[in-house]
Amino acid sequence: MNVVSHEDKSATEPQSKEEPIITARNVDVFYADKQALNGITLDIPANKVTSLIGPSGCGKTTFLRCINRMNDLIDICKVTGEIKIGGQDIYDEKVDVVSLRAQIGMVFQKPNPFPKSIFENVAYGPRIHRLVKTKGELNDVVERSLSKAGLLEEVKDRLDEPGTGLSGGQQQRLCIARAIAVEPKVILMDEPCSALDPIATAKIEELIDELRENYTIVIVTHSMQQAARVSQQTAFFHMGNLVEAGVTEQIFTTPQDPRTESYITGRIG
C-alpha cells in the first residue's frame, strides 16, 4: 500500500461545518491479517445523504458495516479506532448491539426479504421492538412504512403473499420499508440499486430524497450519477483509504486528489 490517508488533509479534518451525527476516527479494519481499512476518519452529517464511492474492493461495504457493527458477525474481522453516533462510542463495552442495530437500519446490496408474507416482513421489526401495542397500530405502521417506501400501491391487495414473490426492485423497496418500520435514526444502504432497472432505480432515488427529511442516510454506490443525484456529501475510498470527502458538488467538479479525479472521470475503477 503506497497510499496513506493520514497524510491527506481533506480526510483527517472534519469536512462539514454543521454538527455531524456519525463521527469516525482512525478506524482500522482487519480481516484476519489483511487490513481492509486504514485509519478512516469521516464525519457524516445528520439528515443528509452521504454517498461512499470507490473502486470495487476498496472497503466501502466494510466501512458501512462498521457503523451498525455488522462486522461483529464475521469472526475474523477486527475493528479498531472510534466510531461515535450522537456522541456515543458504539464500540464501547456497555453498548448493546441489538439496540444499536434497531436504531441504525440497513438495506443490503442483494434484496433479502424474509421468506414470509409482505406484511410479516414489515411487521417483524416493530413487533420485536414492541413499538406497537395493538393490531391496529401495527397495521398503521406497516401501511405507513410501505407507503414511505413507495410500495404500498403495488402490494396493498396482497399483503399476505410471500415477500420473496415480488420483483427484485419491489423486494428492495420492501427491505427499505422493513428498515424504516422500526424508525431508525440512520439508514445504511449498500448499493441498493445494483440489481435494479432504471425505473426502479429512479423510484428508490426519489425515495431516498424524501427519507432524508427524517433520517440520516449513508449509501454505497457504484454509479457516479447516482451519487451526484442523491447525495449532499460524498466520500471517495481507494484501496482501504479514505482519499477525499466533502460536499458532493465539490468532489465532482473540483476534486482535490488526482485519484479522485481519475476515478470520477472513469480512468481507474
Next chain:
Amino acid sequence: MTDFTKQSPGLKRRHAAEIRFQWYGRSAIFIALGFLFLMVGSITMNGIGAFTQTKLALEIPLTSEHISVDDLEGANYDALVKLALRNTFPDVTKRRDKRKLYGLVSPYASFQLKDQVLADPTLVGKTTKIWFTASDYVDMYIKGNIDISRDEKTRKLNNAQIGWIDAIQKQGNLEKVFNSAFFLGGDSREPELAGILSAFMGSALSLSVCFLLSFPIGIFAAIYLEEFAPKNRWSGFIEININNLAAVPSIVFGLLGLAIFLNFFGLPRSSPLVGGMVLSLMTLPTIIIASRASLRAVPPSIREAALGIGASPVQAAFHHVVPLALPGMLTGAIIGMARALGDTAPLLMIGMVAFIVDIPTGILDKATALPVQIFLWADSPERAFQEKTSAAILVLLVFLVLMNLVAIILRRKFEQRF
C-alpha cells in the same frame, strides 16, 4: 449463414457421452429397484401366510357331568377338549394315538375354552361347537408347508393325523381365518399363538423415548453449535468428535448403556426407557449432523436481515433460521429414528432380548423390540416361526414406511408456511 444442424466430431462425442451416462443412470436405478422388489417380494411370499391362521371346531360337551355352573373356575377344561376330540374320532383307542390326536389343537385350547365359558356362562349345560386355534403343524399342513410325500417318520404329522385333519375339514369344522392373535398377542413358545404386539409396543415405546430425548437435545446442540458457539479450536474438536460418534458401531453404545444406565444408575433392565436412552445415544450424532447441515443451508442473508433490524441472535435464530431449517432437521431425525428402529445390537446388550409374553404398557415394563423379536423367531427351529419371522419383518417395514410418511407430511406442513 452457418448451418446449425451440422455436428462436429467433438460435439457428437459429447452427445454420445451424455446418452451413455443417462443409460448408466437408468440401469443403476433399475438394478436397485430390482433388488428392492426381490427382497420385499420374497419376504412377502414367506410371511403372508402368518396373517391367516387355521382354526378347528369341536363339539364340547359342557354338560353338568363335566362342569358345574357354581365352579366355572375349577372345571377341567383340558379334559373337556380332549374328550371332545375323542368323541369326534371314537375309534382312536391307543394311548400313543390319543396323544397324537390331542396334538391337533394348540396346547392353549383349554385356556381358550375357559375364557369363552367364563365370558358366557350360558353355554354351560349343553353341547356347543367351539372354535379353537389349531396347532402349528396343522396350520402348516393346511397352508401346504408340509410335504406329505416324504417318509412318515421324518415329518411332524403322521398319516393318521393327516387323515383326522382331512376328516375335520370335510365336516366343515376347519377354517382359515384372519390371524388376529398375531397382531394382538405377545410372544409365545407356541408358534400358533405368538404375536407381534409386545415387540411392537416395545419398539414404539423405545422410539418415543428416543425421539423425546434425541430430537430436542440434538436440535438444540446443533443450533448452539451452528449459530452461537464461537468458531475456535474447541468447537472444531467437538465437531470432529460428533462426526466420529456417528460412525461408532451401535453395539458400543449398547455396552455404554449397560455400564452407565444399568450398572451405574440402576435403571430397570430390559425396559423401553433404557432402550430408548441407548438408541438416542446412537441417533444423537445423526440428528446433530443433519440439523447442522440444514442450518448451514439457510442463506446468511436471512440472518443479516434479521440482525440488521435489531433482532437478537436468539430471535434471528428461532424466528427465521430454525423454521427454514426445520424440514431438514426433521428429515435427519427420521433417518436417525429409522436406523434406531432397525437396530438390534444395543438392545441385546441391555437385556431387551428377553422372552416377553405380556404387552408392555409403560416405559418401565420389561419389553423387547421388533428387530430383536425377528432375531428370536428366526432362531427358532419350528417351521411356523419362519413364517412369523417374515411377517414380523413386514410389520417392521410397514412401521418404517409409516414413519417416513409422517416425516414427509410434517415436512410439507412446515414448508407451506413460507
